[in-house]
Amino acid sequence: MDTQTLQTNITSLKGTISIPGDKSISHRSIMFGALAEGITNIENFLPGADCISTIDCFSKLGVSIQQNGDLVEVIGKGFSGLKAPSEVLDVGNSGTTIRLMLGILAGQAFQAELIGDDSIGKRPMTRVVNPLKQMGADIEGRNNGEFTPLTVNGTELKGIRYELPVASAQVKSAIILAGLQAKGTTTIVEPEKTRDHTERMIVQFGGKVERKGNEISVEGGQSLQGTSIYVPGDISSAAFFMVAAAITPNSEVKLLNVGLNPTRTGIIKVLQRMGADIEIEHINEKGEPYGHITVRSSKLHAITIEGDLIPRLIDEIPVIALLAVSAEGTTVIKDAAELKVKETNRIDTVANELSRLGAKIKPTEDGLVITGGTPIHGGEVSSHGDHRIGMMLAIAGLVASDEIILTDSKAIEVSYPQFFDHLTTLIK
Numbered sequence: 001m002d003t004q005t006l007q008t009n010i011t012s013l014k015g016t017i018s019i020p021g022d023k024s025i026s027h028r029s030i031m032f033g034a035l036a037e038g039i040t041n042i043e044n045f046l047p048g049a050d051c052i053s054t055i056d057c058f059s060k061l062g063v064s065i066q067q068n069g070d071l072v073e074v075i076g077k078g079f080s081g082l083k084a085p086s087e088v089l090d091v092g093n094s095g096t097t098i099r100l101m102l103g104i105l106a107g108q109a110f111q112a113e114l115i116g117d118d119s120i121g122k123r124p125m126t127r128v129v130n131p132l133k134q135m136g137a138d139i140e141g142r143n144n145g146e147f148t149p150l151t152v153n154g155t156e157l158k159g160i161r162y163e164l165p166v167a168s169a170q171v172k173s174a175i176i177l178a179g180l181q182a183k184g185t186t187t188i189v190e191p192e193k194t195r196d197h198t199e200r201m202i203v204q205f206g207g208k209v210e211r212k213g214n215e216i217s218v219e220g221g222q223s224l225q226g227t228s229i230y231v232p233g234d235i236s237s238a239a240f241f242m243v244a245a246a247i248t249p250n251s252e253v254k255l256l257n258v259g260l261n262p263t264r265t266g267i268i269k270v271l272q273r274m275g276a277d278i279e280i281e282h283i284n285e286k287g288e289p290y291g292h293i294t295v296r297s298s299k300l301h302a303i304t305i306e307g308d309l310i311p312r313l314i315d316e317i318p319v320i321a322l323l324a325v326s327a328e329g330t331t332v333i334k335d336a337a338e339l340k341v342k343e344t345n346r347i348d349t350v351a352n353e354l355s356r357l358g359a360k361i362k363p364t365e366d367g368l369v370i371t372g373g374t375p376i377h378g379g380e381v382s383s384h385g386d387h388r389i390g391m392m393l394a395i396a397g398l399v400a401s402d403e404i405i406l407t408d409s410k411a412i413e414v415s416y417p418q419f420f421d422h423l424t425t426l427i428k
Contacts, residue, residue: 019233266313302329378402
């Protein structure tokens with residue numbers, strides 16, 4: 001198990017870094033490139049373990065994909081051009097890969113089996129499997145399709161109207177990908193608006209998608225065309241350095257070309273409401289918007305985080321909890337029960353690991369209650385195999401008074417292979 005001794009008691013962070021490509025958009029660029037006809041060129045692709053799993057799965061489905069660092073060329077096959085895999089499709093640790101692949105494979109003319117690592121084996125898939133079965137999908141697995149391994153017997157699908165019981169971009173995207181292959185119209189109703197990378201990418205590849213309020217509709221039988229995709233920096237990865245600059249004294253950090261999709265900018269809203277000194281320079285507003293973000297250290301105060309803001313920052317809550325530890329007052333995070341079914345139960349894991357370092361933080365059924373103003377001390381903590389927990393704890397080390405040992409630090413490579421290199425360049 002990889003162990004990292006974290007740099008602690010840092011007095012200043014200064015500098016500029018380019019954030020790696022957005023993980024959600026990188027996954028989808030491979031998928032849509034494979035399902036389109038013709039060549040798709042992807043720039044600033046995230047070559048992390050999760051996204052490599054997506055490439056591997058589509059390669060096994062007969063798609064030619066050439067990757068050179070953050071540049072990728074995909075020779076699309078169209079929806080009807082995928083081939084039956086001769087071996088099991090292994091998604092590794094990637095929940096996005098498996099859930100969206102279920103939507104794609106459901107409408108194909110062959111059988112495929114999906115597996116993942118131990119973490120994936122514990123994550124519930126019925127939230128995707130059940131609506132796909134309503135469309136006519138034939139999916140089998142442990143506990144009636146709740147857990148991997150899953151076998152998808154491709155079949156003809158029909159469009160449905162489906163109301164999401166919980167706001168989830170992964171479930172929405174899986175149904176949309178099935179709907180593009182189904183007969184008729186598929187309509188998804190969201191309880192709150194979730195990240196819309198799938199909808200934007202359909203348009204970028206020449207397809208059509210309609211949104212009315214919280215309803216998204218797609219027609220089946222569409223064909224997509226290869227295109228060029230620029231993947232902005234991942235705001236979920238940028239969030240760790242945004243928080244680092246806000247809580248570390250005498251700091252100023254500039255992050256280049258970060259995605260500013262309105263469905264993902266909840267972390268910026270939280271920082272602004274807590275009193276952070278943050279400056280945003282918009283660069284591009286077409287396709288996926290992005291720009292530069294500068295954050296300076298400042299005095300922070302507690303807030304309540306809830307409701308329709310939660311889907312816009314669900315992956316950032318671990319580091320927001322750390323932000324709250326450094327703020328004056330008691331911060332309450334609620335309506336975030338979705339955190340229980342991530343790579344770990346992030347509610348309990350965040351509370352347990354930060355408590356080891358002296359933070360006053362309590363888990364609730366759907367969130368966390370954090371009493372700020374208590375200094376962070378040293379200790380031994382673990383990522384528990386969760387990349388976002390690992391990065392959050394590394395940032396906690398910056399303001400800790402004593403040595404912190406982080407075990408299972410390798411998990412961070414899932415989404416941010418250069419994380420520790422970038423962190424080191426900022427420490428002054």
